[in-house]
Amino acid sequence: MTQEIQGTVADGYEAVREEFxxxxxxxxxxxxGQLSAYVGGRRVVDLWAGDGVDAGSLYGVYSSTKGAAHLVVALLVQDGTLELDRKVTYYWPEFGAEGKGALTLRELLAHRAGLVGTDTGFTAAELADDRLLAERLADQRPFWRPGTAFGYHALVIGALTGEVVRRATGRTLQEVYEERVRAPYGLDFFLGLPAVHEPRFRPVQPMEPTAKQQALLDSLPSGPHTLTSIAFNRHTDDPTDLVALPNDRTVRAKGPASVGGVASARGLAGMYAAAISEVDGKAPLLKEDTAAEFGQFHSVGYDLVARTHKSYGLGFQATADTWHAFLGAGAFGHSGAGGSQAFADPRSGLAYGYTRRRNAFPGGAAPENERLVGAVHRAALAAG
Structure with missing residues (x-):
C-alpha cells in the first residue's frame, strides 16, 4: 500500500513532492520521514509521510546535532568572544596535558586533535554529559600528533568545543544555543528536550540490513582497539549502541552537543535558514565572512577514523563536497547516523532538512538524500 504524502510545497516545487x-x-x-527546505528565508518544501507522523514529530538526529553546536561557536567567533587561532589552552588550561598544548581552536574544530575517545572508553552517563566527557578527555593522550592529521571525533567533538564555550562565556553551549538560536526562531531543534515535548518524540528504530548489506557490515574492521572502535566507544565492556542513544531520556534531556539533538526536518532546515538568510524579519545570524570561514575546507582527504575520504569545515561537514553535483562552494552542514541531513548553501540561499525514523544503511546521510537534495536544488534554480 502506497503511503500518502502530507504537507505542502510552494509553486515551482511540485517536482520535489513527486520525487519524495x-x-x-x-x-x-x-x-x-520528513523533508523541509527554505530558499531565501522562505519555506518552500514541507513534506512528511508515515503513520502517526506530522510536521511537528521529533526524531533523534545524532550528528546533525553538531551543526547546532558549531553554529554557536561561529556566533561566538563572530562576536569576538572566541578566536580561532588561539590555543585551546588559552580558554581551557587543563586541556594541555599529554602533549595537546599547541592545538588551536581552529584545529580542534577541524577534527585534528587526535582526541577521538579515551583508552578505557566512556560510561553511558558520561556520554550523556558533556562536562563529564570533557573532564575525561582533558587527561587523555592523543591518538595522533595533534594537528598532523584528521579523523572524525564522532562522540566527543561537541563536548570538547562545548567546554571551550563554557570556559569563555561561563555558560554551557546548550544554554547559548537556546538563548541565541532556538528560542528566538521557535525552532523544533532541541539540545536538551523539555519534558513537555516528549510526546512528540518518535523512538529510533534499528536498521534491518539486507543479506548483501549485512555481508558488507561483517566485512568492516571490527578490532576492539582500532581508532574506529575507540571513536565510537565500542572498545569497552559495555559498547555503545548508537540506536539506543536518542531513545534514552537522559540523553534527550541533556542534549550532548555531538549526538544528543532532537529535531524535526522543519527545525533542521529552519536553523540553517536563520544562519544565512533573513527569516521573519530577523537578519541572518551569520555574516557572510563568518559563514564563508566556517564552510571553508579545513580537513580534506583520508579520515583516520572513517577510513575513507571525508571533508570538514570548522565543526561542520563541508557539504559542498558531499553534494558536489548540486551545491555551491562554501555549503556547510551535518548529517546524522540515523539518516538525517541538514545544510545551508549560502550561494543559492538554500537551507535543507531531512529526518527519518528507521536508521539508514550504512549510517550518515541516508542514500535518498541525493535524489531529494537534487530535486530541491533544481527547483530552487528554476524558480530563480
Missing part, C-alpha cells in the same frame, strides 16, 4: 512520493513508494510500508 516516488522514494516513499519504493520504501518499506512502515517508512517515516
Amino acid at each position: 512520493a516516488a522514494f516513499v513508494a519504493s520504501e518499506r510500508p512502515d517508512y517515516e
Whole structure:
C-alpha cells in the first residue's frame, strides 16, 4: 500500500513532492520521514509521510546535532568572544596535558586533535554529559600528533568545543544555543528536550540490513582497539549502541552537543535558514565572512577514523563536497547516523532538512538524500 504524502510545497516545487512520493513508494510500508527546505528565508518544501507522523514529530538526529553546536561557536567567533587561532589552552588550561598544548581552536574544530575517545572508553552517563566527557578527555593522550592529521571525533567533538564555550562565556553551549538560536526562531531543534515535548518524540528504530548489506557490515574492521572502535566507544565492556542513544531520556534531556539533538526536518532546515538568510524579519545570524570561514575546507582527504575520504569545515561537514553535483562552494552542514541531513548553501540561499525514523544503511546521510537534495536544488534554480 502506497503511503500518502502530507504537507505542502510552494509553486515551482511540485517536482520535489513527486520525487519524495516516488522514494516513499519504493520504501518499506512502515517508512517515516520528513523533508523541509527554505530558499531565501522562505519555506518552500514541507513534506512528511508515515503513520502517526506530522510536521511537528521529533526524531533523534545524532550528528546533525553538531551543526547546532558549531553554529554557536561561529556566533561566538563572530562576536569576538572566541578566536580561532588561539590555543585551546588559552580558554581551557587543563586541556594541555599529554602533549595537546599547541592545538588551536581552529584545529580542534577541524577534527585534528587526535582526541577521538579515551583508552578505557566512556560510561553511558558520561556520554550523556558533556562536562563529564570533557573532564575525561582533558587527561587523555592523543591518538595522533595533534594537528598532523584528521579523523572524525564522532562522540566527543561537541563536548570538547562545548567546554571551550563554557570556559569563555561561563555558560554551557546548550544554554547559548537556546538563548541565541532556538528560542528566538521557535525552532523544533532541541539540545536538551523539555519534558513537555516528549510526546512528540518518535523512538529510533534499528536498521534491518539486507543479506548483501549485512555481508558488507561483517566485512568492516571490527578490532576492539582500532581508532574506529575507540571513536565510537565500542572498545569497552559495555559498547555503545548508537540506536539506543536518542531513545534514552537522559540523553534527550541533556542534549550532548555531538549526538544528543532532537529535531524535526522543519527545525533542521529552519536553523540553517536563520544562519544565512533573513527569516521573519530577523537578519541572518551569520555574516557572510563568518559563514564563508566556517564552510571553508579545513580537513580534506583520508579520515583516520572513517577510513575513507571525508571533508570538514570548522565543526561542520563541508557539504559542498558531499553534494558536489548540486551545491555551491562554501555549503556547510551535518548529517546524522540515523539518516538525517541538514545544510545551508549560502550561494543559492538554500537551507535543507531531512529526518527519518528507521536508521539508514550504512549510517550518515541516508542514500535518498541525493535524489531529494537534487530535486530541491533544481527547483530552487528554476524558480530563480
